Amino acid sequence: MAQSGLRPQKTAMLVAQRIVEGINKRGNKxxxxxxxxxxxxxxxxxxxxxxxxxxxxxELQGVITLKPGPGGGPIVKQPDGMALATAITLLLQFENAPFRTIVEARTALEPMMAKLAAERISAEQLATLKHSVDHMRANLDDEEIFVEMSRVFHDTVAKGSGNAIFGYLIHALLDMLDGSAVGMEYPQRSRVATCDIHEKIYLAVAGGDAAAALTAMEEHIDAIWRYEQKHYPEVLDTPIAWGNRG
Structure with missing residues (x-):
């Protein structure tokens, strides 16, 4: 064989790369x-x-799914942030990094994402952003909906930045530090404040006011940091480990 001199694992990786190249060249959906x-x-x-x-x-990278049985085989999928979240989690676990590492990263990244979203967000993404605010507001008594809509909001701002790295990175960070999964709770007053600042960010983004969007997101992430530092310092100090999140 043409690649017989390569180690099997190395050959498998090269072939995986060629398969992905083929998916792109054929325009597979x-x-x-x-x-x-x-x-x-x-x-x-x-x-x-x-x-x-x-x-x-x-398949592990989320590029394909392997359908068993007659007529089965590899089916193209849309990769999500799960593989990235796993890779970052493992890297941070070996660094013995605490969960506060994730909050600090969000503090640095998300205001810039909001600024870019104000300049680049699509009409469809803006509608999703508004829906997340409205649905959160209408269901403030439901913490599960609150957490879900908060995630949708931050995911959408990141994707709305027009920078694919930001989109996948925030998705991964939120996946790693799911507040409800690590024992954080959000009382009614906190939910109302979150919904209010989400609406403020939405209005800035919808109005194309990049400076206001950046400032509002800074205010929001700082409030998250202060709330978690005050009420859940032990969680923030817990070393990140693969599997200790939901």
Whole structure:
């Protein structure tokens, strides 16, 4: 075989990269089936074991799903932030980094995201942002909805920045520090204050006021930091570990 001199694991990684390149070149969309196994074995000039290792790696990265049975095979998926969250979590765990690391990162990043969102957000994203504020406001007695809409809000601001790195990074950070999963609670007064500042940020973004959006997000993240520092310092000081979040 053309790649017989390479270690199997290295070959599998190279083949995985070529499979992704093929997905892009063919213009495959989510839900499309990839070529059958016999075609890929011939195209990449590899053995069945190496191909299956490549496909398992891509499945773990969220690039494909492997559908079993007749008519099954690899199906294209849309990768999300889960693989990134896992990678960052493992890196931070070996650094013995505490959860406050995540809050500090948000403090530095999210105001800039809000500023960019005020300049770049799409009409569809703006509608999602407004829905998250309105739905939160209408359900302040439901903490589950509050947490969900808060996440939607911050995810949408990040994506609305027009910078894909910001979008995936905030998704990963929020996934790593899910307040409800690590034991944080949000009383009614805190929920009302959060909804108010979300609305303030939304209005700044909707009005294209980048400076106001940046300032409002700084105010919001600072309030989150102060609330968590006051009520949950033990959580913030807990070392990040893979699996100790929801």
């Amino acid at each position: 989510v839900g499309d089936k990839l070529p059958p196994e016999r075609v890929m074995l011939e195209e990449y000039d590899i053995g069945r074991g190496t191909l299956r290792e490549s496909l398992r790696f891509l």
